[in-house]
Amino acid sequence: LESGQPLHFEVSQAAVHDIDTDHPRVTFLDADGNSQAIDCDLIAGCDGSHGVSRPAIPASSSRIWERGYPYGWLGILAQAPPATDELIYAWHPNGFAMHSMRSPSISRLYLQVGLDDKLDDWSDDRIWSELSTRLGHESWELNTGPILDKGITPMRSFVSAPMRYGRLFLAGDAAHIVPPTGAKGLNVAVADAKLLADAIVASRAKRARTLIHTAGSVRFEPATMAGRHGSGGQDLLDAYAETALRRVWRCTHFSWWMTSMLHTDGDDPFTRELQLAQLRYLSVSRAAAQSLAENYTGLPYGW
Template identity: 60%
Template sequence: MRTQVGIIGGGPAGLLLSRMLAAQGVDSVVLENRSRSYVEARVRAGILEQHSVQTLTDLGLGERLHREGMEHHGIHLQFPGTKHHLDFPALCGRTVWIYGQTEVVKDLVAAQLDGGPPLLFEVTDVQPEDVDGDSPRIRFTDSDGVPHVLECDVIAGTDGFHGVSRPIVAQAGGRTWERTYPFSWLGILADVAPSTDDLVYAWHPDGFAMHSMRSPSVSRLYVQVDNDDSVDNWSDDRIWEALATRMAHPGWELRTGPISQKSITPMRSFVSAPMRRGRLFLAGDAAHIVPPTGAKGLNLAVADVTVLATALVRLLQEKETDLVDAYSDTALARVWRCTHFSWWMTSMLHRSGDDFDAELALSQLRRVCTSEAAARELAENYTGLPIG
C-alpha cells in the first residue's frame, strides 16, 4: 500500500486532518484500532470554539452542526450569593457551539466513507518505522488478520495519549510536563431538558458543579468528586441532591430526570515536546491533555491539524520544509496558552486545599464578575484564540 500521509488514529484529529489534506489534493489513509461503533459512541467534549465551527463548515461538514447544534452566547459564573452572565459577543465578538464530539466524529466518518480517503477500522499491530528518514512506513494487520505495509511520505500520530506514536517521538528525547489535580468530575447524561440557557459553572464549598447540555432534551451535568471515588457510591438521588445544593440560586430550579450515563473523569494536564520526530508528527491528545474545565481538548486538536495540514501541503506539494520545521513550536505556543487557561479555570472553580485557597478562588471569581477587562480575557480564551 502507498499513500502520501499515513494517519494513525481515527478520532476527530485524524479524520479532520485527512479531510483537510484531501481538500488540497493530498492523499492519506486513516488507521483506527477500534470499531466504527466504538469510535462513534465515545462521549467526550461538547463545546466548539468559533474557529472549530468555521473549520468544519468550510470543509462541508457543518450542515448537521448548524441544524442540530446550539449556539451559545456566554456562560454563567456562580458562587454563593452571586450568579453572573458573561456575554461573549459583547466582550469579544465571538460565540461557541454545543455539539458533542461524538456527533463531530459521526459527521467525519460519514464523509470519509462517502468517497473520501481510505478509513480502516479494527486494525492491530500498528507500528511506524523509519520515521527519521524520508520514506517512513506503517506496518499493521487489518480486521481480517492480513498484514500490510503502508509506505508513506509522512506519518501523523493522532492516536491519543496511549497510542503508539507518542512513545516513538519521546524515544528521541524531549520533555514532558504533567499536573494531576486532586479531584475528578462525576459526569452524567440525563434525559431532561436543560435548566439553563447558557452553561453554568458553579463554585460551592462542597465542590464544583456544572450544568451543560447536549440537545434541547438532554442535559450534561458534572459534580466534583474525590479521585478515589466510584460511580457506585453515587445513586441518582444523591447526584441530583448534590447538583441542586451546589447550583442553588434564588429564582432558579434544577430540572431532574432519568440518568442514562454516569462516568468519572480524572483531571490532568499533560504536554509533550517536541510534537515531531523526523517524518512523524503528533497532534491532539497524543501530544497534550487538558482538564475539561476550559473546553479546550477537542478545539486544541482542531488547531493542531489546521497548522499541520498547511505545513504538510507545503512540504509535499512545494517541497518546502519551513512550515513543518516550525510546526512543533507553532502548535506548542497555542497549547501552552490553552493549558494555562484550563489550569486557571480549574483552579478558580474547584474546591481544593484549605480556606486560604478557597478565598483566593472567590477573589478571582469576583474579579471576573466585576471587571470588564478580566471578563474579556476569559471570553477571548474560552471562545478561541487565533490559530498559528
C-alpha cells in the first residue's frame, strides 16, 4: 500500500509462471478483461484450497496427506439471541452439537449429520428439535427463532508439502485444511502469513544492506533466494516451509483430536467410552485442561 502499486480485485484466469526461476510471474485478466502480468521477486500463494498456486507445484515434488471424516456439519444462522455468551461444544449419543454466536441477536449453531444428508432432510422444526436434544440441560434452555441461512459442510484434514517451491510460497488453505472443531483454520493461516511476511521484510532489509567491495569499488548485489547461503532474512525465507509445517501439524493433530473426541461414528460402544473417558479427564485434570486451552487459544508465533 505504501508503494502505491495498484491492487486488483475481481480478476480471472490467474496463473503463476516460472516459479523455479529467478523471475517468477503472475498473469491474469483484470476486472475490465485486460491482460495483466506482474514480474515478482517471489509469489505468496494465499489463494485457498481451490486456487492456482498449489497445482503449480509439480506433482513429482509434492506430497499430500489427507483424511476424510464420515460426517459433516449442518450449520445455521438464526434470528435468536444467544442463550449464553459462551461457546458450547456438546457430545451426545445422537452426534455432536455446537452453540456459538454472531451478534447479540444472531445465533450460530451446528449439528453433526451424515455425509449423505441433504438440506431437504432437515426441516427447521427437525433442526431445532435435534439441537434442543443434543444441547439441552435441565438448568438451561436453547433460544429459538427464524433460521436465516443453513448449509452442510463436509469435514477433512489435508496437508500439502512442501510449502515452498522455488520462488512460490504457500500459506493458509492453499497448503492445509483442518476440520472446524478446533477453530484453528483461520488461526494457522494467519500464523503462516505472519511468518512469511516477517521473512520477506527481513530479506528485503538484508538485500538493501548487501554491499560487495570489489577492486576498490562498491556495488550493490541482491542476495540470492536459492539455497541456504544467506543469513538473517534469507535464513527465514529458507526456513519458512519447515517452520510453518511444524505448527501446521500441531494444529492438524489438535483439530483431529477435538473432532474424534466429540463426534460419534456409528454404534461403537468402545469408542463411545473412550470419548467419555477423555471428556471426564478434561473436566477434572488441570494439566489436561491447560493443554486444551493452550492449543485452542493458539500457540505463540514461531512455535
